[in-house]
Amino acid sequence: MNGLPLRQILNFMTTFAELGLDERLVKATSELGYVNPTAIQEKAIPVLLGGTTDFIGLAQTGTGKTAAFGLPLLNVIDAQAKHPQALVVCPTRELCLQIVKEIELFKKHMTSVAVTAVYGGTSIGLQIRDLKRGVQIVVATPGRLIDLIERKAINLEQIKYVVLDEADEMLNMGFQDDIEFILKNTPKRESTWLFSATMPPEIKKVSKRYMNDPVEVQVGKVNTANKSIDHQYFVVSAQHRYEALKRLIDFNPGIYGIIFTRTKADAQEITERLTREGYDIDALHGDLTQGQRDKVMGQFRDKTLQLLIATDVAARGIDVQGITHVINFELPDDVEVYTHRSGRTGRAGNTGVCMSIVHSRELFKLRQIEKIVQAPFHKLEIPSGKDVCRKQFFSFMDRLLQTDISHGDYETYVPMLEEKFADVTKEEVLKRVAAMEFDRFLKYYENSADLNVRTEERRTRGRDGASGPVAGGDRRRESREGGVRKEFNNNGDFTRLFVNLGTKDGFYKASFLQFILDMSDLRKDVLGRIDMKEMNSWVEIDKRSAGQMIKAIDGKNYKGRRIRMNDANSR
Missing domain, CATH: 3.30.70.330 (RRM (RNA recognition motif) domain)
Known part of the structure; x- marks a missing residue:
């Protein structure tokens, strides 16, 4: 095939038109610029178009799962019947709205089809009114859906298709009872479609109990990280985490990223400190009202904010394109969560960086994560103060040289500038410009300490013969009960x-x-x-x-x- 021309090579790739979709859907995907389906779309759509086959799709976030189930749903529902026929259940409001937005784009030429979102944090009355108008597809979060069921505001008796999106996330958030309640209340469904990034035992239990001989499709290795992501880690002492974070941000002038913390208190404290020091950053955590959350996300999406700091729960369902860096201020408690964090970057063919700030006692956990995601982790040094200043200088010079001067009447002011700077050398001008830009910066870093911990990873042999670092502090034994990670302290x-x-x-x-x-x-x-x-x-x-x-x-x-x-x- 290497000797074939590019046009002929592309002909071997499947197109949406070849998957058996309604021509109106093919037209919509073409207008959106989609020609060739992703791997999960190519494998899922032909199976789901039959409408009667239970399905399990295992694929990472950002692989096009919404189109994988959204296009078949639009293809199989009866547009003339004005009642809910398809139900999509997802863990968060953000993901709920994102799914509706994408389905709206796909149904551009199917005007008689209606889709609505129901989720918490907003007026349930307005959502009930939308349902009464007659919709065929309902996208819902579990809690609000159960509220509607209990109020008898939605009838699931005629639901034919149930989609569980981000199923592992819903189980991680404690929605297992809710999911089972929803499945019990859709007795006439013809098929259940489950999409997940991982396959914990709880999902297997749900599939065995509520699904009939499902077709299972896996795209890539479950739990493995995106290969376009560079995984880096930096070893520091616990008291220097904040300084290390600040230095990593400063060493990457063009950063557009998410910083993850374990608690909302950490998220708020770090945000306040960085804001006082002039960084464009805001926090996303459980104390925010829905209005505040929407405002923060709007500012982050339009890049008014350069950085977003979030807890894992608050960040679920966020899908923002172009994120260059993910920074783990601390490693997550559950090693599988790392994959979800790092997956926020390196999307749509772009490369990304996931940086973790770790204490020497956390190296064992880091090795566990490295084993799960099956990608190499690179140990790097925290940059010195001089390195940071040098990087900032280079970035500033590049921006200065690339500044567009074609749209202003700058020629008018050139004679005045030449007169004003007649007795000042070019070297002095450059120094003054640098001083204006970097005076505070240079003073901050001129006597900065080395933050790196020079500790070799000590390894010891366990009962199973495997080697691993010796962890300090409390010794813990871990077990998995039903796939849920629990830790028990000896005493x-x-x-x-x-x-x-x-x-x-x-x-x-x-x-x-x-x-x-x-x-x-x-x-x-x-x-x-x-x-x-x-x-x-x-x-x-x-x-x-x-x-x-x-x-x-x-x-x-x-x-x-x-x-x-x-x-x-x-x-």
Whole structure:
């Protein structure tokens, strides 16, 4: 094939027209500039066009999954029947709106087809009104969909097709009960289509229980990272994380990226510090109202903000093109989350960089991640202050030389400039320009310390004969129960907390879990079982974290009601 001309080589590639789609959909994809489907689209669409086959598609974020299920849905629904026939369930509001936006583009020449989004954080009344107008495709987040079901505002009896998008993310967020509730309430569905980046045991259980002999398609290796991403890590002491972050940002003048933190408190604190120092940055976390969140995302998309700092939960569903860097201020607690973080960059054929700031005790976790994503991780030095200044100088000079002077009447001012600078040499002019741009910068970095930790990775042999770094601090043993990662401290166990919040307060299990974690700034792995009743709930929690949760939540107000939380055994 190497001897064939390019035109003939391209003819071997599948086109949307060859997949069996309605000609109106082919026309829409062509007008959008899509000619050849991605790997997941090419494998999924022919199967889904039949409308009666259950399907599991395993592919990373950014591989074109929305078109893989959106185009077949538009192809198989009955445009004349004005009731919900297809239901797409996804984890976040952002992804919900993104899916609707793409389906709207695909149905450009199918004007009788209606699609609507239903999600939390906005008026449920307006969404009910949209549903009553008659729609064929509903895209929903689990919590709001269940609210609508319980209000009898949506009838799922006639749903034929159910799509679970980002299924692993929904399970990570605690939506398993909600997903099963939704599947139980769609008894007449002809097929279930499940799309996921990973295949944890919970998804296998759902597929066995609710799917009939599904066709499974895998594009690339599940959990592997995008090969166009350069994975870098920098070893620093814990107290120098912020300085290391700032230096990495300064060393990459054209950065347009997302910084990930484990807690909303870290996200807010780092944002405030960097903002005070003049960086274009804002935070995305659970304390923001939907209006505030929309404003931040709008500014980030139009690049008014150069940097976005976010927690993993707050960032779910974000899809922004052109991100150059992802920075892990700390490694995620769950190694699989790393793939989702790094996948925000290196999309659509572009290259990207994922940088992780790690402590020497985290090197073992880093090796676990490296093994899972099956990509090499490069250890780099934190740049010195002089290196940062040199990089900034080169960037400034390039911008100066590339500045467009063709659209202004600058010739008018040249004589005045020449007169003003008649006694100043070219060298002095350049020095003054540099001083204006870099005076604060140079003073900050002139006596900067070396932040690198010069520690060799010590390795020891475990019982299985594998080698790995010795981790300091508390020693932990890890296990996987049902695919959910849990950590048990050798000297720790669980206690039960009582709280006077329940389903009557509008909570379901996933939203309640997120509420108490956001309030307390604790990680999910300190929690055990959660039992929710109408008026009260009981939370199992690691004893060492119980006090922090009680202090953060007890006595606070929720919708005008005082929250009571205490040790259930002491009541």
